[in-house]
Amino acid sequence: xxxxxxxxxxxxxxxxxxxxxxxxxxxxxxxxxxxxxxxxxxxxxxxxxxxxxxxxxxxxxxxxxxxxxxxxxxxxxxxxxxxxxxxxxxxxxxxxxxxxxxxxxxxxxxxxxxxxxxxxxxxxxxxxxxxxxxxxxxxxxxxxxxxxxxxxxxxxxxxxxxxxxxxxxxxxxxxxxxxxxxxxxxxxxxxxxxxxxxxxxxxxxxxxxxxxxxxxxxxxxxxxxxxxxxxxxxxxxxxxxxxxxxxxxxxxxxxxxxxxxxxxxxxxxxxxxxxxxxxxxxxxxxxxxxxxxxxxxxxxxxxxxxxxxxxxxxxxxxxxxxxxxxxxxxxxxxxxxxxxxxxxxxxxxxxxxxxxxxxxxxxxxxxxxxxxxxxxxxxxxxxxxxxxxxxxxxxxxxxxxxxxxxxxxxxxxxxxxxxxxxxxxxxxxxxxxxxxxxxxxxxxxxxxxxxxxxxxxxxxxxxxxxxxxxxxxxxxxxxxxxxxxxxxxxxxxxxxxxxxxxxxxx
Amino acid sequence: xxxxxxxxxxxxxxxxxxxxxxxxxxxxxxxxxxxxxxxxxxxxxxxxxxxxxxxxxxxxxxxxxxxxxxxxxxxxxxxxxxxxxxxxxxxxxxxxxxxxxxxxxxxxxxxxxxxxxxxxxxxxxxxxxxxxxxxxxxxxxxxxxxxxxxxxxxxxxxxxxxxxxxxxxxxxxxxxxxxxxxxxxxxxxxxxxxxxxxxxxxxxxxxxxxxxxxxxxxxxxxxxxxxxxxxxxxxxxxxxxxxxxxxxxxxxxxxxxxxxxxxxxxxxxxxxxxxxxxxxxxxxxxxxxxxxxxxxxxxxxxxxxxxxxxxxxxxxxxxxxxxxxxxxxxxxxxxxxxxxxxxxxxxxxxxx
Numbered sequence: 001x002x003x004x005x006x007x008x009x010x011x012x013x014x015x016x017x018x019x020x021x022x023x024x025x026x027x028x029x030x031x032x033x034x035x036x037x038x039x040x041x042x043x044x045x046x047x048x049x050x051x052x053x054x055x056x057x058x059x060x061x062x063x064x065x066x067x068x069x070x071x072x073x074x075x076x077x078x079x080x081x082x083x084x085x086x087x088x089x090x091x092x093x094x095x096x097x098x099x100x101x102x103x104x105x106x107x108x109x110x111x112x113x114x115x116x117x118x119x120x121x122x123x124x125x126x127x128x129x130x131x132x133x134x135x136x137x138x139x140x141x142x143x144x145x146x147x148x149x150x151x152x153x154x155x156x157x158x159x160x161x162x163x164x165x166x167x168x169x170x171x172x173x174x175x176x177x178x179x180x181x182x183x184x185x186x187x188x189x190x191x192x193x194x195x196x197x198x199x200x201x202x203x204x205x206x207x208x209x210x211x212x213x214x215x216x217x218x219x220x221x222x223x224x225x226x227x228x229x230x231x232x233x234x235x236x237x238x239x240x241x242x243x244x245x246x247x248x249x250x251x252x253x254x255x256x257x258x259x260x261x262x263x264x265x266x267x268x269x270x271x272x273x274x275x276x277x278x279x280x281x282x283x284x285x286x287x288x289x290x291x292x293x294x295x296x297x298x299x300x301x302x303x304x305x306x307x308x309x310x311x312x313x314x315x316x317x318x319x320x321x322x323x324x325x326x327x328x329x330x331x332x333x334x335x336x337x338x339x340x341x342x343x344x345x346x347x348x349x350x351x352x353x354x355x356x357x358x359x360x361x362x363x364x365x366x367x368x369x370x371x372x373x374x375x376x377x378x379x380x381x382x383x384x385x386x387x388x389x390x391x392x393x394x395x396x397x398x399x400x401x402x403x404x405x406x407x408x409x410x411x412x413x414x415x416x417x418x419x420x421x422x423x424x425x426x427x428x429x430x431x432x433x434x435x436x437x438x439x440x441x442x443x444x445x446x447x448x449x450x451x452x453x454x455x456x457x458x459x460x461x462x463x464x465x466x467x468x469x470x471x472x473x474x475x476x477x478x479x480x481x482x483x484x485x486x487x488x489x490x491x492x493x494x495x496x497x498x499x500x501x502x503x504x505x506x
Numbered sequence: 507x508x509x510x511x512x513x514x515x516x517x518x519x520x521x522x523x524x525x526x527x528x529x530x531x532x533x534x535x536x537x538x539x540x541x542x543x544x545x546x547x548x549x550x551x552x553x554x555x556x557x558x559x560x561x562x563x564x565x566x567x568x569x570x571x572x573x574x575x576x577x578x579x580x581x582x583x584x585x586x587x588x589x590x591x592x593x594x595x596x597x598x599x600x601x602x603x604x605x606x607x608x609x610x611x612x613x614x615x616x617x618x619x620x621x622x623x624x625x626x627x628x629x630x631x632x633x634x635x636x637x638x639x640x641x642x643x644x645x646x647x648x649x650x651x652x653x654x655x656x657x658x659x660x661x662x663x664x665x666x667x668x669x670x671x672x673x674x675x676x677x678x679x680x681x682x683x684x685x686x687x688x689x690x691x692x693x694x695x696x697x698x699x700x701x702x703x704x705x706x707x708x709x710x711x712x713x714x715x716x717x718x719x720x721x722x723x724x725x726x727x728x729x730x731x732x733x734x735x736x737x738x739x740x741x742x743x744x745x746x747x748x749x750x751x752x753x754x755x756x757x758x759x760x761x762x763x764x765x766x767x768x769x770x771x772x773x774x775x776x777x778x779x780x781x782x783x784x785x786x787x788x789x790x791x792x793x794x795x796x797x798x799x800x801x802x803x804x805x806x807x808x809x810x811x812x813x814x815x816x817x818x819x820x821x822x823x824x825x826x827x828x829x830x831x832x833x834x835x836x837x838x839x840x841x842x843x844x845x846x847x848x849x850x851x852x853x854x855x856x857x858x
């Protein structure tokens with residue numbers, strides 16, 4: 001049994017100025033297992049991985065790796081690789097403009113000459129062996145995200161790794177791609193590679209993982225066999241409290257949108273330069289609706305068109321029954337529309353600026369160039385929302401890039417709440433954040449709706465949308481293919497709507 | 507107090523202030539009287555302040571003004587305007603050509619300044635439009651005016667180097683009778699105060715930085731990104747006009763070949779020495795102004811050490827390499843670690 005252990009970490013501690021990131025954390029990885037590392041944002045998962053891969057030096061504790069008779073100190077990511085620890089991150093860190101083969105071999109060995117033929121031959125071998133649908137000479141950017149992810153994994157595996165760390169590899173993949181990735185993981189598992197799997201998707205944990213280690217606030221909560229730990233218990237272990245919240249949510253949704261009122265927002269024949277087919281859309285006061293469909297089905301493009309984020313090519317827009325022109329985000333904001341973008345890092349945060357500046361930004365823009373808030377006003381706004389949403393930050397002066405993903409998302413949410421919107425569009429507000437914050441955000445959405453704010457809520461997790469939305473718009477191939485309400489809003493029905501249209505097209 | 511020290515040592519102004527401090531100390535060791543200020547009577551019969559420190563601040567006036575504009579352009583567009591010297595030649599030529607052939611009075615000078623401001627803003631907008639609307643890299647966009655600017659000035663001047671003389675111009679480039687501080691210093695201080703007020707009473711600073719840090723996010727928050735970038739070039743245009751006029755008034759003639767030659771490189775350098783990233787985003791104008799003073803102090807020091815003027819640039823380069831390396835992230839990180847070690851020790855002793 002003892003021999004099966006490929007990696008063990010004992011009493012790992014790591015302190016950052018003012019924060020105890022890790023306190024006596026334990027982690028054990030056995031040969032040929034998929035081990036989930038779970039915890040809310042800020043629980044210390046990333047820190048633990050970074051300590052293991054030599055990005056941060058540990059303050060104390062022991063790391064033991066099979067085959068080495070003494071404790072190891074991992075000095076750098078390079079060092080980790082030499083020890084057989086490879087990491088594949090959420091964002092793909094390969095070079096998209098090189099070929100698959102080049103990506104597999106770049107930066108390995110000290111060769112001065114490259115034998116292209118043998119490199120491609122070797123790559124083809126690996127690709128076939130792992131059943132990855134890519135060609136060696138193909139440019140990486142021509143592959144789908146999932147395949148790129150797999151190439152990154154193949155590269156790691158080929159470097160003789162004993163421990164493979166997958167940090168949120170599935171967050172930008174669709175269901176089909178996730179399935180492909182999982183079969184690759186099973187293949188690696190059967191070869192005896194120990195896999196550390198970090199994800200926010202509970203279903204995936206239960207589908208593929210053998211064991212689960214839970215961290216909370218930088219502390220070790222426990223290690224469990226997946227089959228012995230029901231989901232509800234896992235969630236309560238991660239949050240540190242019993243979870244009735246989610247079931248409580250269900251009941252609150254009962255608030256039905258009052259029909260017959262003039263819609264808060266209505267669009268007729270709206271389309272944007274981003275290839276959306278012209279669509280009609282309306283939303284009533286206090287209604288929560290959702291756009292659903294596969295990744296790339298055009299749901300984000302549609303809400304971006306509503307907000308004027310891309311160039312509008314046609315359409316008529318009415319706000320509260322009056323004709324208005326929305327050509328750019330500022331127009332939309334002036335008509336009481338807020339938009340939380342899908343990609344927080346790329347479109348949302350202004351990373352070098354403080355949490356305060358990030359929160360007041362939208363309202364400041366609406367107020368105008370010549371009317372800046374005084375520092376005291378800005379501070380009051382920021383402090384109010386930091387408290388209201390429970391944003392974890394050292395102060396409102398802290399650069400937003402130092403916050404964890406969930407707290408960044410809350411700050412961006414605060415930015416839009418501060419503008420007091422009548423219609424708020426939330427595009428994937430819960431992506432890549434921990435379960436506690438997810439529930440917080442869903443509760444907030446329902447609370448807003450009760451207060452009369454109309455909300456469009458988009459999420460890749462259908463359960464979340466079923467829980468919060470009272471109407472779902474289903475999209476496929478950049479056009480609306482159906483609308484589901486009340487009884488019809490079930491997972492099966494949504495799938496059917498997406499697929500049914502597919503069958504007709506085929 | 508410890509906290510204040512920690513905050514200060516993490517600030518981007520540490521290196522520039524430290525460099526300035528070293529320059530001062532070096533000069534004091536070399537010559538105790540280096541910074542003494544004397545009261546003398548100059549050629550025009552004015553009682554004025556004189557001394558190296560005055561000539562450093564005076565000489566840095568144009569550079570400091572340009573560095574402010576350059577900082578804004580850098581922040582918003584992630585690039586630099588390399589045409590400021592050439593644009594200043596045009597601005598100066600316009601100024602002189604309005605003044606020539608008329609009786610020079612204060613309203614005429616103001617009119618000439620206004621004309622040269624407008625011309626400089628037009629050329630700034632030309633650069634700005636290329637960058638903001640056509641998304642051309644700033645250095646490439648401004649390369650056009652960099653090459654053509656001095657030729658345009660030549661054309662405005664009709665190929666000559668016309669002179670203008672008037673006590674009023676001397677008052678702008680030198681001293682106002684009865685006032686002992688050089689006028690360029692006063693103009694520079696007024697401009698710094700003006701910019702400070704603009705930053706305080708508008709969102710120029712916030713919007714510029716947001717555009718520089720994350721343009722996509724800026725757009726989605728309703729900021730007109732193209733206008734913000736254009737605005738930075740317009741402000742730099744005003745800076746160009748002011749420094750062009752100061753320089754013309756200083757020497758009483760316009761020589762399109764030599765006026766503010768190579769100043770663009772010094773201005774960019776001032777921005778960098780001030781601890782601002784040339785990759786745009788967050789900025790600190792105080793840093794850039796200090797950067798301008800460092801460059802000028804260095805020049806004056808070297809001249810005082812009788813370094814031949816052709817060799818000055820080489821010596822300057824050495825010092826600047828040192829400053830840039832010290833403020834590089836790698837050295838900074840090391841210095842911060844060292845600081846934490848040094849700050850930790852005394853507290854430990856106190857605990858014991």
